[in-house]
Amino acid sequence: MEILLEELYKTDIYVDKFHFRKVFLDSLSYQINGIAQSGKTKIVKNYLLGLKKNSYLYINCRDLRIETDALNSVLQNFCTQNQIATLVLDNYIDDIKIVNVPQLILCSETHHDIEFLKSIRVYPLDYEEFLAYEHKYDSSALNHFLQLGGFAFMHKVNSDERVYHLQKALKETLNEKELEILIFCTKMMTQKISPYSIYERLKQTQKISKDKLYDSFEKLSQKGYIHQVQKVNHSKATRKIYLCDISLKSALTIEKHFGRLFENMIYLELLKSGRDCFYDDGVDFYIPDESEVILATPFADERALFKKIEAIESFIIRYQVKKITAVTMSKEGSVNHPFSRIEMVPFDIWALGD
Structure with a gap:
């Protein structure tokens, strides 16, 4: 296993046309969670490229050459001898023991209960x-x-x-x-x-x-x-x-x-922006912290929207909703209402608005 670690240590990391994400890594230790193909590996590799070549070790735990018990027996000693400052365990599994290094980065789909790691969630x-x-x-x-x-x-x-x-x-x-x-x-x-x-x-x-x-x-x-x-x-x-x-x-x-x-597309934008939302009958998304209702109305006009608002008027009054945003494909405008401010906003403008 020492031979494999030596090979991985000497292997150059390559990232093709990296586009910066809304995730920033510094010198802290992290666990980065997210579904497959969400961009976890690319974010980590781009971070490693900013470090000295001999200061880090990147291991893909799905490498078929890895024997877990053998890796556990030599990893700490290898990191100590080579003065590894940053260790990355990509596709991490619980069977691999955590070792003592200045910076540890774990990548996996699910969260692991390791207190000293700062958690980051990466979405598509x-x-x-x-x-x-x-x-x-x-x-x-x-x-x-x-x-x-x-x-x-x-x-x-x-x-x-x-x-x-x-x-x-x-x-x-x-x-x-x-x-x-x-x-x-x-x-x-x-x-x-x-x-x-x-x-x-x-x-x-x-x-x-x-x-x-x-x-x-x-x-x-x-x-x-x-x-x-x-x-x-x-x-x-x-x-x-x-x-x-x-x-x-x-x-x-x-x-x-x-x-x-x-509607699913709108939800994902809310999720990725960290806005907690709920639903109700006739209400696609209600954001209590902002006293706002968001409706998915891709092709609605003012008349259709007004009828939709009438159907949820009791909800608007009960929760004292201050703002209603109807997200559309291209329609833009406003609708008069005695209780709330109502705006029709195209998705591309709404998604970039915050």
């Missing part, structure tokens, strides 16, 4: 980050975002291969049961659905354990492949399901529903 690209990959920013950028989603690697894949490329990436990182559940959630995106409902649906076509399904569903949530939004002030109510990226819709199902896709 938000809309602002996506624009860095565009040759020019014009009216076609939003349509391109709808086609590609937030996985940066999709920019390098030919259009006829994107679906298969994403399917392959999911098969490599998820087990069979997790993938089946994710496919089902893709068909039900933005809808209210519980793990029990998923179990009831899937057991009609296959033999499946309820405990196994619940465990797989929880793992998908912990890793960040699916997200759940709670009903406001109803913690036990069925939650709404959202996907980690809108590109999964076309990769895992042939069903088309632009309104749901658009």
